[in-house]
Amino acid sequence: MTKHDDLAQRRQAPLTTPTDLGEEARAELAGGLRILLADVFALYLKTKNFHWHVSGPHFRDYHLLLDEQSDELFAITDPIAERARKLGGTALRSIGQIARLQRLSDNDADFVDAKDMLAExxxxxxxxxxxxxxxHELCDEKGDVATASLIENWIDEAERRVWFLFESTR
Known part of the structure; x- marks a missing residue:
């Protein structure tokens, strides 16, 4: 085998990390994490969009709130992607893949009222x-306690964001 053949063979090697969860669990969990990652990136960018474009009498408070929330969302992207890889799956590869997988809608409006931003x-x-x-239910079903544990923290963080956004619009 030549050096060239060895390199070609390594380039074609699957990215499948060993796991005891089984092929079906691996595929379902990694796929779920990939879709979650697309949603988190979409929400991150929408939050940044609103952070950059918010205006009005509560500008400073909303601007800082949205900056904090976008930072929190961005902070979980790497753990989500790395968890998918630990399960033997793949993470996202492009913005196009995010667009194909995301379940949350974008907001490209030229102007959105600050309260409407927070409500959305x-x-x-x-x-x-x-x-x-x-x-999390899928993790429980497949016996993936590590991913479930991470998700529990992400739920708590998301519920905190919901709470802050709700209270800011009352």
């Missing part, structure tokens, strides 16, 4: 909580 983000974060709970 509250709904999106609540939808994220629902998705996280569903993925």
């Amino acid at each position: 983000l509250r709904q999106d974060n609540q939808a994220l909580v629902v998705s996280l709970r569903q993925l």
